[in-house]
Amino acid sequence: MVTEQQILDALRPIEDPEVHKSIVELNMVRSVDIQGDHVKVEVALTISGCPLRTVIENDVKKALLNVPGIRSAEVVLGTMTDEERAKFTSTLRGDRPEHQSPLLATDSKTEFIAVASGKGGVGKSTVTANLAVALARKGLRVGVIDADIYGFSIPNIFGLGDRKPTVVDNVIIPVGKEGVKIVSMGFFVPENSPVIWRGPMLGKMIRNFFNEVHWGDVDVMLLDLPPGTGDVALDIHQMLPKSKELLVTTPQSNASEVAVRAGLMAKRTNHEILGVIENMSYLECGKCGDRTYVFGQGGGARLAEALQVPLLQQIPLGVAANEGTGIFAAESSQGKAYAALADDVAERLGQTAASRK
Ligand SMILES: Nc1ncnc2c1ncn2[C@@H]1O[C@H](COP(=O)(O)OP(=O)(O)OP(=O)(O)O)[C@@H](O)[C@H]1O
Ligand SMILES: [Mg+2]
Structure with a gap:
């Protein structure tokens, strides 16, 4: 029986x-x-x-x-x-008492990485999304929090269309795409609501992103911050005292100069800067492989030097594989640069797919 x-x-x-x-x-x-x-x-x-x-x-x-x-x-x-x-x-x-997220517990194994830039438009969100995908391709469990109240571009970069997270009794289930768990402010804020109303909601919202979201096990959580050194960046630094930081810049001097300020804030608040990523570094000729430095050269290196941190990667200019999304194919030169970046970042975090099993 x-x-x-x-x-x-x-x-x-x-x-x-x-x-x-x-x-x-x-x-x-x-x-x-x-x-x-x-x-x-x-x-x-x-x-x-x-x-x-x-x-x-x-x-x-x-x-x-x-x-x-x-x-x-x-x-x-x-x-x-x-x-x-x-x-x-x-x-x-x-x-848990008061529903505190296990991700925020002091013994949490999750590594938080805030992705910051001095200036907007340097490709911070694109880098966040593609690094997340590259880490997931390596077998790590990855989450992305889109905390950019001015932008919320993460859903578009992942090509989520109208997909919204499922909510069961106030527990939010992140949207999954490309092996990455995604939560964006954009899921919850009406698109045309003025930024001035979003600001005050944000601190609470970000707290909710941890406490009300069922993340499951996450090895690496990337946070797409708004550009600059505003309140949100400060809030995150306070909420996640152990979070590390990646700085994104373009090769132009003005971009890298303002990024120094963002970096100095991280340093002052005792957050380790893993390194600098220079985006839109050059355009590679598809036929001869020649590189044209459309936006000049040296911004990433200068920023890294100023903050005494490594220049981790230079990402070439290119059009993402799938029309309408910003995720580069693994075999493209950008995809390879992101794979190398993911290896490097995982190593700096001491995370390998093998070690977590
Ligand atoms: N390597 C690249 N090659 C070509 N285009 C790129 C590259 N990286 C980013 N872009 C494009 O540049 C634009 C800005 O990128 P993105 O939105 O990621 O920047 P951001 O720094 O997050 O901007 P914002 O300040 O608006 O949040 C987007 O149209 C994106 O597709
Ligand atoms: Mg952005």
Whole structure:
């Protein structure tokens, strides 16, 4: 006779396709009824119109039919009661006091990297997104927080279109793309609301990005900051005292000079600067490989020198692979530069895909 325990063990490896946790641990298996070689299992979904219901249904059925002694299986999908949903969300949150995110706990293994620049338009968001993808391609678990209240360009760079995160009882499930978990201010702020209203909301919002978001395990969290040394950058530095920083500049002197100020602020607040990334460094001829330094040369090196930190990478100019997004293909020269940058950054953090397993 098959036991309920055997059935639960068989279902344990099945994850909720959105939150990537076992449906058994999430208390989604409401009942198990075994009659000889027939089993009927009831699974409670968070919302009735759950778009992934057939995925869960098929996975459960397949697992049940794999249990020795079971010949037929029936899966009934239900919707969680308020009480069940409360249990589900508290499991997601890990029942921490005041819902403090495990990412912010003092023993958190997550490395935070704030990506900053002195000036706008140097490619800070493009660098954040492409570095995130390159780290994910290496096998690291990566999150991106788009904290640029003036821009929110991360959703566009990833080509998210109208995709918005799922919210279950105030727990936000990040949007996944290219192996990266993404949360953007842009998901929550109406596009045409004036920047002046966004400012005061931001500190609270960023706190919520940790406490109300189910991130799961994240090795590296990249934060796209607004340009300059404004309140947001300061807030982040205070909220994440261990966060490290990457500085993005272009080869022009004016860009690198203002970036020095952003870098000095990081230094003053005791945040380690991992290094400088020079973006739009040159245009490479597709035929002969000759490099044209469209915006001059030396900005990255000068910034690195001024702050006594390494110049990590120079990213050439180019058009992203997929029309309408800003993610470069792995085999493009930009993609290779990002792969090298990801190797370097991971090494500086002491993170390799192998070491986290
Ligand atoms: N290496 C590159 N080659 C060509 N275009 C690039 C490159 N990097 C960035 N761009 C383009 O430059 C523009 C500005 O980039 P991005 O939005 O990433 O900059 P930013 O510093 O985040 O700007 P903002 O201050 O508006 O937030 C975008 O149109 C982007 O596609
Ligand atoms: Mg930006």
